[in-house]
Amino acid sequence: MTSLAAPPAPRMVGRTVGREVRSGVHWGVSHGLPTLFLRRAAGRGDLQARLIRVGSMGTDEVFDLIEEIRASGPLYRSRIGYVATSHAAVRQVLTSDDFRTGFPADEGLLGRISRWAAPTTLHPVAPPSLLVTEPPDHTRYRKLVTRVFTMRAVERLRERTEEIAADLLDGLADRADRPVDLVQAYCAVLPVTVIAEILGVPEHERARVLEFGQAAAPSLDLGLGYGRYRSVNRALARFDAWLGDHLEHLRRHPGDDLLSQLVTVQEDGQGLSETELRATAGLVLAAGFETTVNLLGNGIALLHDHPDERARVTADPALWPNVVEEALRLDPPVLLTGRMAVRDTVLAGQEVRAGSMVTAILGGANRDREVFADPLRFDVGRANARDHIAFSAGRHHCLGAQLARMEGEVGLRAIWQRYPDLRLEPGARRRETRILRGFESLPATLRP
Template sequence: MRSTVHWGVAHGLPTLILRRAADRGDLHARLVRTGGRGSEAFDLVEEIRARGPLYRSQLGYVATSHATVREVLTSDDFRTGFPTDQGPIGRVARWAAPRTLHPVEPPSLLVTEPPDHTRYRRLVTRVFTMRAVDRLRERTEEIAAGLLDDLEPRAHDEVDLVESYCSLLPVTVIAEILGVPEAERARVLDFGSAAAPSLDFGLGLRRYRSVSRALAQFDTWLGQHLEQLHRSPGDDLLSELVAVRDEGRGLDETELKATAGLVLAAGFETTVNLLGNGIALLHDHPGERARVGADPSLWPNVVEEALRLDPPVLLTARMAQRDTELAGTTVRAGSMVTAVLGGANRDPEVFPDPLRFDVARANARDHIAFSSGRHHCLGAQLARMEGDVGLRTIWERYPDLRLEPGARRRETRILRGFERLPATLRP
């Protein structure tokens, strides 16, 4: 009962509103409904951009310029949340919200705000440091090489890179971060695959239920795993997170679960998308691939340019906390502003010739693919490292890799990536 009500408030009702607005020609609704599928979303972004830095729609506002998107994400005048969080619908939503962990329900870092967010993030960032990511690099290189070794006997046959490489690399790294025993890693892969759509919007009831089941199962497993780490901590980052303290106070059990759930859902799907999008861009631009082959020092910049041109997360949203001015327009309290990360990353005012894939682009790192402000992606450095290792390793091992017909984008609205990417490694 509660889960069906929550689906109705969080997915069903908004989808109905979007469909009706899109049928009336609203560009905002059409963009969200199109989401991460194909190139149509970017065509709509440019159509919206032509209307100015802040487009007023039937649903709220849309920001596509780099400056306006960054302001929305960094200003204290805006917060995470939706208008449905307020009033009678908000009370129903809170009553029906999942009792198990969920990456877009409190206390997830994605949706908490100061002062809770400040304390919470300060503790988590003590563990998820650049040094911790550097320690994981060598292991990530071993994992990537091992996955490609496993594919060697099939190198002349068609393989799905999403299934056999892009998904297995990040989920194996996540398993190491969470201290998952080897025997249980297949379960965690299943959890990650099933739970990743929880970050998206407009799920159908059947998909919503499968996601909810996966999150509930992961919640149960994680409770047992945390008990084990309390008794016998390992050298993984989750064990460190269990022990970290700030002024004598650490993360409680719910916050630990929320962090682990966010690492699983956000760290899995977005990195799968980064790897798939990056492989496709390099395949489709052989001249740029030759440049990075001649100068391997460009690999980190390849990751930044892939994040800029085809980001794993297309858009996000914020709600105005108070009446405020944005891009010369008065935005009333309670209004929603959709910040199109993929639009900001193609702003011609910031990125010359923005539709060109340029592995040596000097300011590629100025993208906003990881959001900005207090909700800047906690795993950004980890994703960058996995992208660098994952793309470099596969192209150095298989420089003649050929993508085959049949690639398919995910049917997602917020996230953007491939569901299937067939390839022949040695044509």
């Protein structure tokens, strides 16, 4: 006799339908409507709309569009808002109290609808994330985590990072004569291992953390298709659940890592709420390796494509720290960021009204001829390479900048010293993300 499974309870069905409805509404407000607007604006020649759409294709055409925007002046007025490409204007947007994180759509009817329909899991561009909070909350969150990223703390990690890089390259020795994807085998594994050790993540969990980070990377973007939106939210939900379990484990078995310290402070009543703790821990964990993956991949590609510059640093290893700065300048891991004007102000000689959005093109500021001579040239000896704004500026300057610099220097030096004849193979693929810029796949033969 065949047994039939009991049908789902009406209440469970109702909750599922409710979640699906909210998901569709949130996607429509946050991505669907903006996508339609961008498509129309791009069709009418709006350069910012074209930049956003081209950015999702993962091609170098994005830099051609940035230069086209720059040609119109230091501040481009689009149908969306303003676009700053000059070094001075971008720095002003990032450091001035006239601008803050957030979007005009956060207010009004669409904002209320978006908040009602938003997923309940944490999101990197939703409060209380450090990316979108402002003082005094931002100051409090940041103060609790800065001590692990000081220059002194990072330098103590250098020897361990060198060991990790050497172990990874040792593991590739048997595959050195056939193509290997450097992103999956090296660029991603090195920084995720380092940040996992800092944050007390067990070795058997690190592959999951890497998977979460890669799946959730598009969450920073605008204009996601519904399928991508759903997959990103599923990844964020899984990451949120895993993070809750990990924090609970650290409560029972605290170590000397940063998260254990944050949990201890929380329990003393002096630190973060549970939601704030999850948001801060999740962002530090993901941001602690995602952008460094891009830095390593972009740096490897630049050195490969410029053998004369590679020969310079081989002859003078003291140039390795500057190689990192020049890679960050010319091909930054984060292409752009956005701010909203909180009051009427003047930017690059133009009036900007309160509530206006300004997109700061980090990749444009880093190629400003007023600051960098021959800015499109990769020059490992560039004297002012460190004047780039790849790590943002002001109160939202990247917490992990020193860690990323150290990992970039160690990681690039190690792979080129071990495999000086490394050859990139056809099939490299850029990430299809508008804000983060890096390689999704970078096939190479280490010993041709």
